[in-house]
Amino acid sequence: MSSQGARIEQAGYQKRYLHKRGRGKVIKNSIVLFLLISLSILFMFPFIWMLMTSLKSNKEMILPIFFPTEIHLENYVKAMTSMPFGRYTINTLIITSLNMLGTVLSSSLVAYSFARLRWKGRDIWFVVMLATMMLPGQVTQIPLFVLYKKLNWLNTYLPLIAGSFFGGGAFNIFLLRQFFKTLPTELAEAARIDGCSEIRIFSNIMMPLCKPAIATIAIFTFMGSWNDFFGPLIYLTDPKLYTIALGLRAFKGYSGVQWNLLMAASIVTALPTLVIFFSFQNYFVKGITLTGIKG
Structure with a gap:
């Protein structure tokens, strides 16, 4: 009887322990879920504000x-008729497509050379390449502008495209090398x-x-090139060559900014990046995850 009572008491203790543990897990998951939802709303607020503003009248x-x-x-x-939106979209697609091709x-x-081929000074040059990631783009902007001016490339798409065909960027190389x-x-053997x-x-x-890694790089390149404003602003002076990012300036005049039209055009401009990201997010997450497995 004593052993049977001990087993009953032990079973009751385990049941209470599991019940208490399950309740604690539910509370913990609820707190985490609340924090995630709160952060999601916080991050989504600018987009919600853009949408609400785009639907308002001038008054x-x-x-x-x-x-x-x-x-x-x-x-x-x-917003679409206030500027040559179709022309700007085609110009942006040309630049973005060529940048994606050249970068990949x-x-x-x-x-591949850094990861699989053996040549003298490979590791040293890899470190030097990684060091270039520490340089802000503003540092190299003036030398590049002078170079492109001497090559008579100003007011063309070449300054916006050429860099992608010569290395494609240290971060992309590092990602693919990993x-x-x-x-x-x-x-290979x-x-x-x-x-x-x-x-x-x-x-x-x-x-x-x-x-997966190629898709990740392609997404990064697409988003960076599609939203690029600084590069076209410096190198392009002909309105026929403008990109969408430059075209958004049309809503800023001497009398002020037409915020409702600007937000409407911005939402339409952001749609391609959202579609690309959500369409290839599985490749994106997989590419980011797998590149960190081995150093």
């Missing part, structure tokens, strides 16, 4: 109200035994395995 812009009394969808039509090709070649180092070396050249190993074996 409501000067009133201290958050939600519009009437929805004015015609603001989007006015050049950065993957350089990263991904290349996670791939099994046996694949087996291909060399079969007589494959290094360029064929790179293009037919390594590149198809790097789709």
Whole structure:
């Protein structure tokens, strides 16, 4: 009887312990969920403000109200017709597409060399390349402007595109190099035994395995190039060559800023980046995760 009573008492203790532990876990998860929802609302507030502002009338812009009394969808039509939006979109797509192509090709070649090929001074040059990430873009802007001016590249798309075909950026090279180092070396060794050249190993074996990292770089490049304002502002003077980011200046005049039209155009401009990100977010997360597995 004593042993049976002890087992009953132990079972009751375990039941109370599990109940208490489960209740604590529920409370903990509820707190975490509350914090995540609060942060999400905080981060989404600027976009909500943009949307509400884009639906207001000109009179409501000067009133201290958050939600519009009437929805004015015609603001989007006015925003698209107030500037040559189609031309600016095509110009931006040309620059963005070429930057994505150049960045993926050049950065993957350089990263493969740093990760898989053995040559004298490889590690030193890799450190030097990483050190360039510490330089702010403003430091190199004046030398680049002088160089492009001597090459007669001003008021063309070449200054906005050329850099992507010569390395593609230290961060992209680092990201791809880390991904290349996670791939099994046996694949390349087996291909060399079969007589494959290094360029064929790179293009037919390594590149198809790097789709997550390539997608990550492509997304970064697309978002950076699509939203770039400083570069086109410096190098482009012909309005026919303007990008969407420069075109948004049309809503700022001597009489003030047309905030409702500006926010409407900004929302339309941001839609492609949102579509690209959410369409390839699985590749994006996978690429970021896998590049940190092996140093």
